[in-house]
Amino acid sequence: MNKDNTLIERRAAARKRTVRVITYVLLTVWALMVLFPFYWMVLSSIKSYSSYNSEYVPKFIAEYPTLENYVEAFTAVPLGGYFLNTLIFTLLTTGLMLVVTVLAAFAFARLDFRGKNLVFTLFLALMMIPSELVIITNFQTITNLGMRNTFRGLILPSVTSVFYIYLLKENFEQIPDELYKAAKVDGTSDLKYLTKVMIPICRPTIITVVILKVIECWNSYVWPRLITDDKAYFLVSNGIQELRENGIGRENIPAMMAAVVVISVPLIVIFIIFRKKIMAGVARGGTKG
Amino acid sequence: MKNDRKAWLYLLPAILFLGFFMVYPLVDVLIYSFEEGYNSASQTYAGIGLYNYSYVLHDPYFLQAVKNTFILVIITVPVSTGLALLISLGLNSIKKLKELYQTIFFLPYVTNTLAVGLVFMILFKKTAYTDGMVNLLINLFGGQSVDFIEGPYWAKMFVLCFYTVWVVLPFKVLILTSALASVKQDYYNAAKVDGASSFRIFTRITLPMISPMLFYLIITGFIGAFKAYSDAVALFGTNLNAAEMNTIVGYVYDMLYGDSGGYPSYASAAALILFAIVLSITVINLTISRRNVHY
Numbered sequence: 309m310n311k312d313n314t315l316i317e318r319r320a321a322a323r324k325r326t327v328r329v330i331t332y333v334l335l336t337v338w339a340l341m342v343l344f345p346f347y348w349m350v351l352s353s354i355k356s357y358s359s360y361n362s363e364y365v366p367k368f369i370a371e372y373p374t375l376e377n378y379v380e381a382f383t384a385v386p387l388g389g390y391f392l393n394t395l396i397f398t399l400l401t402t403g404l405m406l407v408v409t410v411l412a413a414f415a416f417a418r419l420d421f422r423g424k425n426l427v428f429t430l431f432l433a434l435m436m437i438p439s440e441l442v443i444i445t446n447f448q449t450i451t452n453l454g455m456r457n458t459f460r461g462l463i464l465p466s467v468t469s470v471f472y473i474y475l476l477k478e479n480f481e482q483i484p485d486e487l488y489k490a491a492k493v494d495g496t497s498d499l500k501y502l503t504k505v506m507i508p509i510c511r512p513t514i515i516t517v518v519i520l521k522v523i524e525c526w527n528s529y530v531w532p533r534l535i536t537d538d539k540a541y542f543l544v545s546n547g548i549q550e551l552r553e554n555g556i557g558r559e560n561i562p563a564m565m566a567a568v569v570v571i572s573v574p575l576i577v578i579f580i581i582f583r584k585k586i587m588a589g590v591a592r593g594g595t596k597g
Numbered sequence: 598m599k600n601d602r603k604a605w606l607y608l609l610p611a612i613l614f615l616g617f618f619m620v621y622p623l624v625d626v627l628i629y630s631f632e633e634g635y636n637s638a639s640q641t642y643a644g645i646g647l648y649n650y651s652y653v654l655h656d657p658y659f660l661q662a663v664k665n666t667f668i669l670v671i672i673t674v675p676v677s678t679g680l681a682l683l684i685s686l687g688l689n690s691i692k693k694l695k696e697l698y699q700t701i702f703f704l705p706y707v708t709n710t711l712a713v714g715l716v717f718m719i720l721f722k723k724t725a726y727t728d729g730m731v732n733l734l735i736n737l738f739g740g741q742s743v744d745f746i747e748g749p750y751w752a753k754m755f756v757l758c759f760y761t762v763w764v765v766l767p768f769k770v771l772i773l774t775s776a777l778a779s780v781k782q783d784y785y786n787a788a789k790v791d792g793a794s795s796f797r798i799f800t801r802i803t804l805p806m807i808s809p810m811l812f813y814l815i816i817t818g819f820i821g822a823f824k825a826y827s828d829a830v831a832l833f834g835t836n837l838n839a840a841e842m843n844t845i846v847g848y849v850y851d852m853l854y855g856d857s858g859g860y861p862s863y864a865s866a867a868a869l870i871l872f873a874i875v876l877s878i879t880v881i882n883l884t885i886s887r888r889n890v891h892y
Contacts, residue, residue: 327690328690328691331687331690331691332691332694334683334687335684335687335688335691335698338684338702339698339701339702341763342701342702342704342705342763343701343704345713345716345717345720345763346704346713346716348716348719348720348730349713349716352719361726362726363726363727364726364727364728365727365733366727366730366733407610408610408611408614409611411607411608411610411611412607412608412610412611412612414607415604415605415607415608416608419603419604419607420604421601421604421605422601424604427608427612431611431615434615434619434620437619437623438820438824438871438872438875440824440846440849440868440871440872441622441623441626441868441869441872442618442619442622442623442626443622443853444622444625444626444629444849444853444861444864444865444868445621445622445625445626445629445861446618446622447853447854447861448625448861449617449618449622464614464618465618467614468610468611468614468615468618468619470615473611498603523706523707526709527708527709527710527711529710529711529827529830530826530827530850533850533854534850534853534854544709544712545709545710545711545712545827548709548711548712548715549711549830549831549834549835552715552834553834553835561719564715565715565716565719567712568712568713568715568716571709571712572708572709572712572713575707575708575709576704576707576708578707579703579704579707583700586707587699587703587771590706590768590771591771591772591775
């Protein structure tokens with residue numbers, strides 16, 4: 309009897325171990341699937357042009373690593389310029405978006421006015437409108453205003469987000485009313501209360517919003533493609549696409565991969581630094597795919 | 598009274614931007630879609646009617662785009678959701694290295710879709726110099742090389758689906774992992790005391806507990822997959838019609854801009870058709886979920 313029991317226990321333990329091993333193996337397989345493209349882009353980018361093209365069966369290590377492709381990527385195409393454009397675009401869009409959404413969220417969360425519920429409901433209704441639907445007119449508007457190939461044309465249509473207003477409003481409302489009343493008694497203005505009290509308290513949500521917007525800006529492709537055809541205003545996504553179709557990408561794949569690495573690195577670095585914040589933020593308010 | 602004016606002042610920027618770039622375009626896109634023979638240069642039109650819709654619905658490129666989009670949706674939504682569920686279950690059952698795996702799995706979320714798509718293209722592409730990494734693997738198992746980027750339709754569709762799943766998985770894994778972690782351990786302990794099998798525990802406890810999140814992912818997954826576009830551009834270039842790989846959103850943009858562009862009316866009609874499709878599917882999804890989700 310006792311012997312049977314230990315046998316059963318041992319079998320159960322063995323099965324548990326097998327399940328665990330299989331779990332780890334499968335997780336590792338997917339992890340390799342995720343990492344492999346990154347490995348491949350770095351690897352291809354440090355192979356010289358001739359060695360890349362002479363390898364019918366690609367080698368998994370670069371025998372003579374070189375940085376010439378990076379030099380090529382920055383000189384053959386204005387990669388630095390695309391980079392700077394994306395940086396300017398990202399900073400301005402995120403900054404403006406933050407001002408607009410914080411002000412609106414404050415009004416909804418703290419101020420009483422006639423028609424508040426109606427306006428808020430209308431705002432929420434806008435959340436269901438897909439951007440594909442409005443982009444057509446926006447394209448016409450920006451074109452007619454002569455704002456093609458300008459930062460204004462790039463930035464202005466994407467500085468408001470109803471979803472972020474909603475997210476911030478929910479967070480602002482959690483701050484106790486007493487704090488606001490006390491501040492009012494002390495004669496603090498609304499704007500000062502917003503900047504000195506509410507924003508610091510709600511910093512985690514604001515950081516979330518900023519992170520999500522930065523990722524969105526850095527990866528945005530469709531609108532910039534519609535609104536810019538002058539390379540001086542290309543963002544990295546458009547730059548890489550242009551490079552692939554008309555630039556060095558047609559024949560010089562290692563140089564193209566160098567450009568891909570350069571474009572991918574900033575977000576990956578930010579991700580590694582703010583890993584926890586980003587994952588928590590995306591879990592709260594991200595949508596993609 | 599005074600407060601009223603101040604509140605509107607705070608709201609003013611948001612209202613201006615939303616009015617100008619969302620509400621007005623929304624009305625405008627409807628008008629565009631009914632204006633027949635609209636001319637971009639002179640901004641005149643010939644008449645009002647349903648011709649734009651009829652044109653789009655008879656355009657072989659649009660029908661191709663609809664077919665591609667539907668295949669993409671039907672394959673990637675179940676595959677990515679199922680895979681995400683498996684991965685999250687795996688992640689939740691381990692302790693060692695869990696954070697490392699989580700970090701790695703999330704990586705595709707923060708990458709530029711266009712840039713990494715090029716790496717996929719290179720891995721799958723057959724060129725004069727090399728058959729490409731994937732084909733060499735296929736050869737290793739005795740298969741024939743296929744050009745996945747400029748070759749047969751099914752091969753291109755396979756790459757598109759594969760890349761789409763690769764891109765959308767991080768978000769789903771993240772959401773499901775936290776949903777699984779929030780299921781109270783008490784339920785599992787009680788089930789164990791009752792001697793429930795692990796399969797029964799999964800179907801009777803785990804699935805119902807995470808069903809709201811699961812349905813949220815399925816609904817957003819459908820919406821996202823119907824709007825697929827950049828993934829296809831990354832793999833096959835901007836001339837998607839020539840590659841037979843266009844999507845509905847791609848069709849809208851092609852009608853608007855580029856070599857085949859200059860037809861906002863057709864673009865509007867196509868965009869509204871897409872909106873109608875997405876809306877119907879979402880309503881169906883919501884109805885099903887209301888019947889099956891346990892809140």
